[in-house]
Amino acid sequence: MKRIYLDNNATTQVRPEVLDAMLPFFREQFGNPSSVHWAGRAVAGAVEKGREQVAKLLNCSPAEVVFVSCGSEGDNFAIKGTVEALRDKGNHIITTKVEHPAVLNTCQALEKQGCRITYLGVDADGMIDLKELEAAITDQTILISVMWGNNETGTLFPIEEIGAIARKYKVRFHTDAVQAVGKVPVDVQKANVDLLVLSGHKIGAPKGVGAIYIRRGTKMTPLLHGGHQERNRRAGTHNVAGIVGLGVACDLAGAQLEECAAKMKRLRDKLEQGIREQVPEIKVNGHPTLRLPNTLNVSFAYIEGESLLLNLDMKGIAASSGSACTSGSLEPSHVMGAMCVDVLLAHSSTRFSLGPETTEEDIDFVLQELPAIIERLRQMSPLYNRQGKPLTCDECRVIRSV
Ligand SMILES: Cc1ncc(COP(=O)(O)O)c(C=O)c1O
Incomplete structure (x- = not known):
């Protein structure tokens, strides 16, 4: 694998x-x-x-x-x-x-x-x-x-x-x-x-x-x-x-900073763009421009971050939901909370962080596997209604408050 x-x-x-x-x-x-x-x-x-x-x-x-x-x-x-x-x-x-x-x-x-x-x-x-x-x-x-x-x-x-x-x-x-x-x-x-x-x-x-x-x-x-x-x-x-x-x-x-940062940013932006093009209803968390060149944090509406991580892992892809120190906790991340990200979106936030070794093929593989995983998880999600039509944010809030 x-x-x-x-x-x-x-x-x-x-x-x-x-x-x-x-x-x-x-x-x-x-x-x-x-x-x-x-x-x-x-x-x-x-x-x-x-x-x-x-x-x-x-x-x-x-x-x-x-x-x-x-x-x-x-x-x-x-x-x-x-x-x-x-x-x-x-x-x-x-x-x-x-x-x-x-x-x-x-x-x-x-x-x-x-x-x-x-x-x-x-x-x-x-x-x-x-x-x-x-x-x-x-x-x-x-x-x-x-x-x-x-x-x-x-x-x-x-x-x-x-x-x-x-x-x-x-x-x-x-x-x-x-x-x-x-x-x-x-x-x-x-x-x-x-x-x-x-x-x-x-x-x-x-x-x-x-x-x-x-x-x-x-x-x-x-x-x-x-x-x-x-x-x-x-x-x-x-x-x-x-x-x-x-x-x-x-x-x-020090010696490779510029070259390495530019490569990670290019691949990170390719991943972000690819996700935006192929997966509807996502939210990129964090500052649009003032951001570490290797980091992409995305919320995928209607799914649980932990199930996404497990499904990615089954394909050999290691990502993270929040920081390693807080994963394992069911509380949404304190960072998402401070940014007032809707609690359901906060639960689905997933971090992809690239390194100097990350390749174009790695990103292509993620873009090939991720959309299908999201679609499958959404079909199983109680927050996604029967006709495949997603719930509105207001409907989500109602479900949450019940
Ligand atoms: C911003 C930040 N500060 C501190 C730490 C803690 O570093 P260490 O794992 O070396 O204790 C981490 C680790 O994830 C971090 O991301």
Whole structure:
């Protein structure tokens, strides 16, 4: 059976160059980078090389890069590390309703500890209003945490403008750039960010490694206490192989960004256009233009997203309904909720996320199989009436309220 992977926002394949670079660090280069002897010294150099590669991609100094275990740890560190460090200054954080749970659940946990959180809403395209953001800032605001690109819809937030607002009011700015890095240019100087988080497994490096950019002079309380690794900012023996892999993945992302983004966008647009032409009553979720080049989120009226995923899977096509962290829950996605997508459409929202390996044939195959699957599922749907005539939105609402 064909295997077509269109779930790159959940995770990506480890790139062959990344794996090749990592392998020696599972074999002969086994030392602990904190050891002073030959075995440690050889490995410490590799960790520093990885740091330089991450720094080059983000346009910062290597000393501003701290390695962590994943994007979730980076987001926790950015937010909790700021709250602890700036306790004397205030306790107010501004974020959005559409952040990844790594940010939202961290904020909710902090709310229980007395922090005040403003969750900015979004419009129907998933976009925030900068005037609302600016109006939310008070003399107690210690952090603005706004993601760069949304993992479910791909909507890109105006990070540079938010950075300028944060600068104007002297408020620290954190961005979760887990989905943006490797897909759009990410430059921490241009963006005026103080804290930025990325994750290895979203950019062709393995799971278990990530990094946080911490602008020089930004006071942070560590999340993990222990040894003196990472200049006392993150205790724990380094994941050397992971860091080496992350460094190579960042090099590749930087060198291939334009070409790769253009290819993914062309194929994503072909998929979107093909679906629009062949499948009636769909809704594309997310901003029409300000969107990650690899992401397409579509709602198919009258069907359940989960049944669509299973049917696609039977044809070897991997896609996703919402983020991997929330699938398995019957609640419609919080992102769709914030965008006020009708609850039935929200239940059918399906995310196709392309990667550097996605081919024209992959997209052709999806366009060949998907319309028939949708038609079959619609024929079985109680929301689709007997004559094959779809119910109106009002009729759907009546069914829902019964
Ligand atoms: C926007 C965003 N932030 C954070 C994370 C968490 O990253 P990790 O899986 O490395 O913990 C994800 C993962 O899907 C994500 O998409």
